[in-house]
Amino acid sequence: MTEFLSYAIPGLPYGCVFALMAVGLVLTYQTSGVFNLAYGAQAYTSALIFYVCVNAGWPTWAAFLAAVVVVAPLLGLAMDRFLYRFIRSAPVLVKLVSALGMLIAIPSMLQLVFGNQQRLAPPSLWLPPGSVYFHVAGDAINGTELSTVIVTLAVVLLLSLMSHFTQIGLRMRAMAESPRMVQLAGVNSERVGVAIWVLSSFLAGLAGVLLAPLFADLQALNFTDLLVAAIAAAALGSLTSLPLAFWGGIGLGVVQELLGGYLPSGTVLSSGLRPALPFIVLLGLLLALPGLRERWFHTDPLAGCDPPPPPIAATIGGYGLQGLMRVGGWVVLAVFFVSCLTWMPANWTFTLTQGLAFSIVFLSIVLLTGMSGQISLCQASFAGIGAFTCAQLATHFGISVLLGILAGGAVAALVGVVVALPALRLGGLALALATLAFGLLADNIGFQYSWSGNGVSGVSIPRPQLGSLSFASGKAFFVLAFVALIACAGVVFAIRRGTTGRELAAMRGSELAAASIGVNLAKLKISVFAVAAALAGVGGALYGSLQGTVSPNDFNSLLSLVFMVVVVTTGVYSVEGAIEAGMAYVILYQVLDYLPSQWRNLFPILFGLGAVTYALHPEGIVEWQKRRVIERVSAWRKLPQVVG
């Protein structure tokens, strides 16, 4: 018992932070229908500002006021007023991508302003971290742990008193039922909504400031993991119950520490399972609770009065536009190909070859999300599976790298089928979160073994060789990657133009109606997941062979989010969109490399904010601009005819 307690008690502070976040998450999800994935970034913002203020010599209380009472609610309010308010009734993909954009952009903006440096020993909010207050079951309870637990309990107590005994609390609870009905009852629901955002952002800020000192240094990544833990806790409360979400958070923190205590130390499982627990819980809950799956489609009982979402302009498109773009596209492609083989400097050829590999990975997102409406947040993991398979086959079994690249695609496809099996029953946000959890599992456990990604040290992939033909030189490899991209793009084009493409479009439009006309959704989803995973795998393996050495960090789950955001920004509905995304991704990165290191933060900021525009231009910024240009050109060409 003493042993149990000595493992369990250090989990309480973590549990408290998870619980605060979970409560805030459920609060906004219930009342606004937006699943705020940027919540982790909000927590990070407050933690960072608190750190900066304290280090600038401010008293702790002033830093707390600035970070948690002023900045946190303002940030939440800004996000609601300028973004979420407009997309409450938008499709899941729009809400998700906008929130993802914020999740990626906000930490980078902060680092652009406050600098990239490592921030060691984040300050404690209240009691000094160094002093030990008392011992429970052999655990020394220090100031950080004690203050985290006390502050959390106090806040939660206040919160429940407010929700049951005040006017605004009553209105908030009514809002959770239906904002429109609250409005019909004569309540200014916008004002209540503002109050809820302020409150939940305050909770995020508080959780951020409380969490920071539990780690050795302040890193944005810790807050993404915190977010997933909070989502898992919220899922334990079926996304509706605040008390259950709260206790779910506490439980998760405690079980995590228990696992760390009881598992044999020194193995990948023990070091990986503990941080991976929230993802496992989340994945398990999504698969096991049928009620929960439906709850991810949070709908207002009066949602029927919302107008239908606007059509996607790119898929309707003018025929003139498509014809002209096709010719233009081929010309650009030819110029690009010849340039890379002739005058392009070697480092730029290398960069552009990377772009080709990324384009292949991004094709998988076009196929899966753009064409089929399935949101997968683990495409980087599939790319990793492809790369590591190729590497292991080449180094340990002496199999030719070219075959290895294909095998990488095949293994990724197999894993894709395994991931697709739960996806058959999940959809929308639930699928997105399940794939995110899968990606984090791959990060923490799957890629850590020596037979897969080999942890931090990574694995090496030689350049391919075909008979006497070597692809070792930069230009030769460029040609290989170019041919591979054309082949992969051809596959996606063929699928799109054939019956399968139409079936996918039907499935994206309405799964119910697609099944009712005889579309086998299960088979279709499995096939499309497999093909998409294979594309990502091939792209990943090519990328690995280009780099020479790859480690799990090259394919971490955060990259999956960035990939999604990048593709959605340029154009997720077209094959060209994937190629534009791949090129934009590497070119921007290379250009920013010439600037001082701090400016590299511009990269996630640009794409993060770009993703926010998805709500306005679902066809993608590049596709939208192309349309505008063509419309202008055609208007200008028609002008003489009108006059004449």
Next chain:
Amino acid sequence: MALLEATGISKRFGGIVALDDVSVVIDPGEAVGLVGPNGAGKTTLFDCINGVRHFDAGEIRFEGRRIDRLAVYERARLGIGRTFQRLELFAGMSPRDHLMVAERVHRADGRFWKDLIGRGRAESTVARVEELLVELRLSDVADDPIESLSQGHGRLVELGRALVQDPRLLLLDEPSSGLDTRETASFASVLLEVRANRRTAMLLVEHDLDLVRRVVERTYVLDFGKLIASGIVDEVLAEPGVRRAYLGDLT
């Protein structure tokens, strides 16, 4: 042999009994109505027949074959087509695309590998789709985005999408809901034409009793999940029990 034989269907949602021992028989080529007040279980029965919902007790036979365990798409391929009370259209696709995809799925020439080698398209599809567009008077809007069409056109597109598959049984779920009188009248005349041209069996859920009278031969009446009457439309509607269900107790 009856085309559709649903026997003793029961379905509960928690404490609510949505369907209580409901039995329905439809012969080949027969048009049958299904009327009843809101919440009577009409759409639930549809969902059970086409497989969107599982039911708790009873069995369903289609052309003598048990279909309870078949998936929605398998029942569709056997020849059960349906429309939806709340339109379920494919966003971003034109009416022509709607019919095209249904036709291709029906012909089952959508093999994945055929697409990959670019042989997944058949020319005869186009002609059939064009014919149907004319029959449903959708030619003018055939290439417009579906979001820009009226509810009335949406209903016709759903009808066409079901018809292009040559169903033997067509389940129509309140086709007149959300339509004005003119649109309803034109939908009715299209429906009658379709009836005259192809003798597809139909089960029609409808509140517009005029439409029901014009299209169907006999009707079932559902109330609170129970079948309370069946027979010729006017006779059934005159029964006191049915009047009470629809209009409430007048005494």
